[in-house]
Amino acid sequence: MPMNRAQVNKLYDYTKFHIGLYAALMTALMTVLGMGQKTVPPEAVCYLKITLACFTVAGVFGGILGSSISLHQEDLVTGEGKVGVGPWKILSAEWCAHLEHWAFWIGIMVSVGGFLRLQQFST
Secondary structure (H helix, E strand, O other), X not given: OOOOHHHHHHHHHHHHHHHHHHHHHHHHHHHHHHOHHHOOXXXXXXXHHHHHHHHHHHHHHHHHHHHHHHHXXXXXXXXXXOEEEOOEEEEOHHHHHHHXXXXXXXXXXXXXXXXXXXXXXXX
8 A cells, every 4th residue: 555755754753663662672671581580580581582582573573664664765655665675575564564563562462471470370
């Protein structure tokens, strides 16, 4: 579906915000995981690692989307553009954004679900 320039610019700003959010959350997760057993119960490490992997996937899709917008803005305005890495442009911008969001929210659900499960068993 074609987008006008204002929509493409908003998508670019939105994507930059998300990339920064993912970077901050991944940094926080790596810091917590690096603190070891004094801070993180060993049972929670698996959940945090899965969350970190999901946030990494979300960041990759965000980066693909952001770089494609900056390099191929005109193609996205006309609705003919695909996004991807190098010559492998196989996704629409819409699908890339969907995959980015799915990866992020799966990561959130894994982390929250894991801590709720640990809380349930500790009481």
